[in-house]
Amino acid sequence: MFERYLTQIAFAKLFPDGQRKLMQTTVGIVGVGGTGSHISDLIVRMGFGKVKIVDHDTVEISNLNRQSLYDEYDIGRPKVLAAYDKLIKINREVKIIPINKKVTEENVDEILGDVDIIMDGTDSFGARGLLNRFSIEREKIFIFSAVEGSAGMAKAIIPKKTACLECIGYPTYGDSVPCSVNGLIPNVVEMAAAISVTLAVKSLLDYVEDEIVVFDSWDLSLEKVKTKINPSCKICGHRK
Amino acid sequence: MKIRVKFYARYGDKFGKEHYIDIESSMSVENFLKLLYKVIPAFQNERNIILAINDSLASPDYILKDGDSVSIFPPPGGG
Numbered sequence: 001m002f003e004r005y006l007t008q009i010a011f012a013k014l015f016p017d018g019q020r021k022l023m024q025t026t027v028g029i030v031g032v033g034g035t036g037s038h039i040s041d042l043i044v045r046m047g048f049g050k051v052k053i054v055d056h057d058t059v060e061i062s063n064l065n066r067q068s069l070y071d072e073y074d075i076g077r078p079k080v081l082a083a084y085d086k087l088i089k090i091n092r093e094v095k096i097i098p099i100n101k102k103v104t105e106e107n108v109d110e111i112l113g114d115v116d117i118i119m120d121g122t123d124s125f126g127a128r129g130l131l132n133r134f135s136i137e138r139e140k141i142f143i144f145s146a147v148e149g150s151a152g153m154a155k156a157i158i159p160k161k162t163a164c165l166e167c168i169g170y171p172t173y174g175d176s177v178p179c180s181v182n183g184l185i186p187n188v189v190e191m192a193a194a195i196s197v198t199l200a201v202k203s204l205l206d207y208v209e210d211e212i213v214v215f216d217s218w219d220l221s222l223e224k225v226k227t228k229i230n231p232s233c234k235i236c237g238h239r240k
Numbered sequence: 241m242k243i244r245v246k247f248y249a250r251y252g253d254k255f256g257k258e259h260y261i262d263i264e265s266s267m268s269v270e271n272f273l274k275l276l277y278k279v280i281p282a283f284q285n286e287r288n289i290i291l292a293i294n295d296s297l298a299s300p301d302y303i304l305k306d307g308d309s310v311s312i313f314p315p316p317g318g319g
Contacts, residue, residue: 035319123319148316151249153290168297171288176317182250184318192319212290212297214248214313225311226296 004093005047018205019047023093025204026050028115030103030131032083033057034184035145036121037069038193043119044087046197050095053087054111055079055121056102066186103127108134117141117200123179129172132157132165136236141203144170145196148177150185150218152192155211155227156199159236162210163227166235187217241265241306245276248313251289255280263304269293270300272310288315 002009002019009015014022027048029040032055043051059067059074059082074082080098087096103111108130112118118131118140128144135142136159144165145154157164165172195213202208212225231237245259246252261279263272269291277284290313291298298310
């Protein structure tokens with residue numbers, strides 16, 4: 001069973017109970033665009049037990065420079081179906097469920113109610129705000145990540161343990177500026193995905209710190225900003 | 241005393257990556273921001289900034305000390 005994962009379980013922190021824990025975990029990846037497609041690839045390759053991939057967009061030619069699961073034959077297809085076709089060929093041990101929907105206040109519990117970890121592949125402040133509130137309310141791990149230009153941020157949000165998006169002052173309503181306006185280099189989405197999946201694994205195995213990871217794929221920098229739950233936070237402060 | 245200010249990501253491109261600002265003693269972060277808006281007027285148009293002092297997220301009432309480094313990040317929105 002573990003032959004596929006030989007190299008990762010040779011990494012001391014994953015062997016053997018860590019890998020078993022991954023294989024028993026259900027992940028919801030919301031948004032399978034830039035960061036989300038790379039996250040999906042890593043999560044499936046590492047052998048998480050069940051993976052729900054959620055998106056309502058279709059593949060466009062402007063996606064192909066950075067959204068690793070898609071190719072020219074996928075243009076016009078729903079992203080989750082194109083992603084599913086690629087991912088099932090990678091690891092048949094993972095149960096993959098494509099959900100061709102936008103996550104809303106009305107359906108978030110139906111879509112993500114049974115997951116253990118929510119991975120952020122979204123591209124709007126409002127979507128992140130919804131996932132932040134839902135994860136706190138339902139006590140699920142939420143791995144936030146966002147990118148712009150060559151830079152990005154990521155954070156593990158663990159209810160009652162680490163600061164949420166509201167605590168750190170990240171905007172949680174409305175749309176963000178499209179990446180076609182501020183620019184986005186492909187390298188940074190891979191960096192964001194790698195850091196996000198590291199945070200997911202560390203959260204599961206109880207290694208994570210309360211901090212924002214800030215990175216820049218052009219400057220080749222990575223820094224950490226320590227955070228803590230704000231007792232006055234209207235989303236999570238009262239739940240600590 | 242001098243406070244080092246580092247602007248990250250697109251803020252660095254827009255406002256310059258690093259500044260040193262002279263302040264009087266006992267200035268809060270909140271008041272320091274008001275001073276920064278005077279030094280860099282275009283910066284006052286930015287919303288939802290994420291601000292750290294040294295390696296920790298800043299609270300508005302933190303009193304700056306000599307040698308403190310202020311890091312300012314725009315909130316990225318893409319994915």
